[in-house]
Amino acid sequence: MLEVSGLSVDYLLDRGNVRAVDDVSFTVGRGEFLGIVGESGCGKSTLLFAVAQLLAPPAEVAAGTVTFDGVNLVGLTDKQLSVMRWRDMSVVMQSAMNALNPVKTIGAQFKDAMRAHGKFTAEEIAVRSADVLKMVGIDPVHLGSYPHQLSGGMRQRSMIAMAMLFTPDLVIMDEPTSALDVVAQRSLMVQIKELQLAFGFAVIFVTHDMSLISHFSDRLMVMYAGQVDELGATKTVFDRPLHPYTQGLLEAFPSIRGPRVPLKGIPGNPPDLSRVPSGCRFRPRCPYAIDKCAEVAPDLYPLDGTLVRCLRREDGSLAS
Amino acid sequence: MTDELPRTELLRTESLSRHFKIGSALSRRTLHAVDDVSFAIGEREIVALAGESGSGKSTIARVLARIYKPTSGEVFFEGKPLSSMTSRQERLRYSGLVPMVFQDPFSSINPVFRVQHGVLRCLKLHRPSLSAAQRLEEAARVFDIVGLSPDMLQRFPYELSGGQRQRVGFAQALAMRPRLILADEPVSMLDVSIRIGLLNLMAKLRGEQGVSILYITHDIASARYVADRLIVMYAGQIAETGPIEDVLTHPRHPYTQLLLSAVPDPRAPLSVAAETDRGEPPRVIDPTPGCRFRWRCPLAIDRCAQVTPELAELRPAHSAACHVAQTSSDEVKAFT
Numbered sequence: 001m002l003e004v005s006g007l008s009v010d011y012l013l014d015r016g017n018v019r020a021v022d023d024v025s026f027t028v029g030r031g032e033f034l035g036i037v038g039e040s041g042c043g044k045s046t047l048l049f050a051v052a053q054l055l056a057p058p059a060e061v062a063a064g065t066v067t068f069d070g071v072n073l074v075g076l077t078d079k080q081l082s083v084m085r086w087r088d089m090s091v092v093m094q095s096a097m098n099a100l101n102p103v104k105t106i107g108a109q110f111k112d113a114m115r116a117h118g119k120f121t122a123e124e125i126a127v128r129s130a131d132v133l134k135m136v137g138i139d140p141v142h143l144g145s146y147p148h149q150l151s152g153g154m155r156q157r158s159m160i161a162m163a164m165l166f167t168p169d170l171v172i173m174d175e176p177t178s179a180l181d182v183v184a185q186r187s188l189m190v191q192i193k194e195l196q197l198a199f200g201f202a203v204i205f206v207t208h209d210m211s212l213i214s215h216f217s218d219r220l221m222v223m224y225a226g227q228v229d230e231l232g233a234t235k236t237v238f239d240r241p242l243h244p245y246t247q248g249l250l251e252a253f254p255s256i257r258g259p260r261v262p263l264k265g266i267p268g269n270p271p272d273l274s275r276v277p278s279g280c281r282f283r284p285r286c287p288y289a290i291d292k293c294a295e296v297a298p299d300l301y302p303l304d305g306t307l308v309r310c311l312r313r314e315d316g317s318l319a320s
Numbered sequence: 321m322t323d324e325l326p327r328t329e330l331l332r333t334e335s336l337s338r339h340f341k342i343g344s345a346l347s348r349r350t351l352h353a354v355d356d357v358s359f360a361i362g363e364r365e366i367v368a369l370a371g372e373s374g375s376g377k378s379t380i381a382r383v384l385a386r387i388y389k390p391t392s393g394e395v396f397f398e399g400k401p402l403s404s405m406t407s408r409q410e411r412l413r414y415s416g417l418v419p420m421v422f423q424d425p426f427s428s429i430n431p432v433f434r435v436q437h438g439v440l441r442c443l444k445l446h447r448p449s450l451s452a453a454q455r456l457e458e459a460a461r462v463f464d465i466v467g468l469s470p471d472m473l474q475r476f477p478y479e480l481s482g483g484q485r486q487r488v489g490f491a492q493a494l495a496m497r498p499r500l501i502l503a504d505e506p507v508s509m510l511d512v513s514i515r516i517g518l519l520n521l522m523a524k525l526r527g528e529q530g531v532s533i534l535y536i537t538h539d540i541a542s543a544r545y546v547a548d549r550l551i552v553m554y555a556g557q558i559a560e561t562g563p564i565e566d567v568l569t570h571p572r573h574p575y576t577q578l579l580l581s582a583v584p585d586p587r588a589p590l591s592v593a594a595e596t597d598r599g600e601p602p603r604v605i606d607p608t609p610g611c612r613f614r615w616r617c618p619l620a621i622d623r624c625a626q627v628t629p630e631l632a633e634l635r636p637a638h639s640a641a642c643h644v645a646q647t648s649s650d651e652v653k654a655f656t
Contacts (some may be wrong), residue, residue: 007469039511039513040511071645137576152373180586181536181583182540182582182583183578183579184372185584186581186582187582208511209584210512210586211584211585214586215586249512250586252513252516254514254519254541254544254545254587255541256541256544256568256580256583257585259542260545260565262520263516263520265513265514265516265517266518269481269483269484270511270513
């Protein structure tokens with residue numbers, strides 16, 4: 001349904017172009033849940049914005065295509081895009097407080113979105129708005145509430161309700177739970193999954209918290225310094241991470257069960273994208289790096305059904 | 321990370337409450353941010369204070385840092401009540417011994433000065449006996465302890481990553497030779513791969529420098545990683561407290577059980593059977609007696625609506641404020 005191919009995004013800055021997303025390709029099938037994880041500055045949010053064609057200057061798609069339902073979105077005008085936004089594809093942003101209009105009621109914002117995409121009577125709008133709010137477990141009386149009268153969890157839920165107004169084929173979510181407490185986080189994740197199973201839309205879910213989506217996503221894409229490092233079935237990636245970065249990420253989580261073991265995390269910091277290291281971008285932080293890693297920039301290699309960007313995996317010198 | 325024998329007590333709160341007045345003159349109401357909270361922190365101890373946003377954990381830190389005055393109750397530091405420390409000298413001494421490290425490393429360092437500025441100012445204010453050369457030497461020493469190279473002192477904050485900035489925060493605290501560091505969500509804004517390094521630093525400061533740490537967090541897994549004891553807050557009160565391993569393996573309060581069931585753990589199978597709780601913590605405005613968790617609690621009985629439960633020891637050094645847990649001999653499970 002969605003096919004992203006060779007997508008690169010540049011930020012055009014005075015001091016030169018910075019490539020925030022570098023040659024990223026992936027597909028999302030109907031009803032699929034794709035998780036994208038990475039640290040801040042790895043390009044995951046930029047990638048989402050590029051897929052939704054929401055990039056604003058100085059960011060610009062430098063290469064590649066985003067094909068959604070057979071149409072290449074790159075290069076379409078806002079007018080052409082607005083027909084499908086909300087209707088076929090909707091986006092849930094990270095901070096609901098900033099995404100909602102603070103001086104309008106929830107109901108008025110729902111009405112705006114519906115009016116923009118067709119002719120509806122006031123009654124149709126009222127019925128549909130109440131329906132989607134009920135779907136996410138909020139009492140429809142809150143259509144008359146202002147965002148500040150809702151708790152953080154309810155605001156985020158009403159954003160999701162708004163994304164559901166037209167039952168789109170694809171919902172793109174950028175860290176929708178990161179401002180929530182663990183209990184609210186878990187209940188929102190369960191709810192997203194339930195809605196997805198009920199209505200069959202596909203989800204692209206971006207987060208920095210790998211453990212959060214371990215039970216919810218079908219496939220997992222790990223990004224590092226603008227590139228895809230690993231892409232495979234979620235369970236496989238968790239059980240048998242191939243890229244040293246993925247391994248490091250998984251080992252950086254303390255657990256609340258099992259023995260208390262000292263953890264190391266990943267030494268160093270993610271690279272500045274305007275000065276990426278030669279060869280493999282993870283090399284300076286990688287415990288397994290060899291000389292060759294500084295010279296050859298690895299490609300994504302298929303290995304047992306997973307794609308991985310690591311020279312030592314490709315030549316087999318690094319055993320599982 | 322070991323459970324040693326009773327430690328010497330460093331700081332203790334007694335029935336600490338902090339209320340805020342809200343509303344206009346016509347509808348004056350009181351928000352009970354912290355209500356009747358008593359706990360102690362021992363020497364060389366890391367205590368984790370956990371709870372959802374709005375549970376009062378940051379308010380407690382601010383009372384301990386003397387940013388807020390308690391509405392009622394008292395804080396004792398080295399046996400001496402805080403309210404008795406009125407002279408400038410006593411207050412300065414206290415704030416040097418109990419410094420705070422803040423959540424947001426991007427807004428807690430002055431962006432127009434080199435990072436040495438904050439450290440040197442702390443030294444000048446709190447250790448006036450040092451000469452200028454000694455202050456620089458001392459700044460280099462604390463930078464070394466927190467894992468930053470001394471030439472970082474000359475950098476500007478924008479040149480540092482989030483993790484490095486948070487280390488600067490700890491270096492500043494350390495420069496004052498503290499006894500207790502109040503760390504308010506020090507890692508929650510950092511990337512996952514960086515967090516462990518900071519948690520390890522906290523463990524190292526306790527081990528090598530002998531400081532106690534009050535680690536305020538909503539992340540139970542990271543609390544388990546560094547802390548000896550856990551205090552779980554709900555709606556301004558302590559729900560449960562005890563040695564952290566014991567609380568995690570035998571949670572007695574239904575809220576603690578709910579909290580633990582919600583922690584994402586890729587190494588554990590998804591417990592779909594767990595009842596999905598969609599409730600939210602209440603804002604405690606003009607509360608009436610009774611358990612504040614009762615609206616979300618599947619085990620609530622009549623008594624929970626009438627009498628506020630008190631903390632009672634249910635296992636060695638491990639207490640919970642729950643009527644049901646206190647009256648049943650078995651370990652009741654509200655959420656698994």
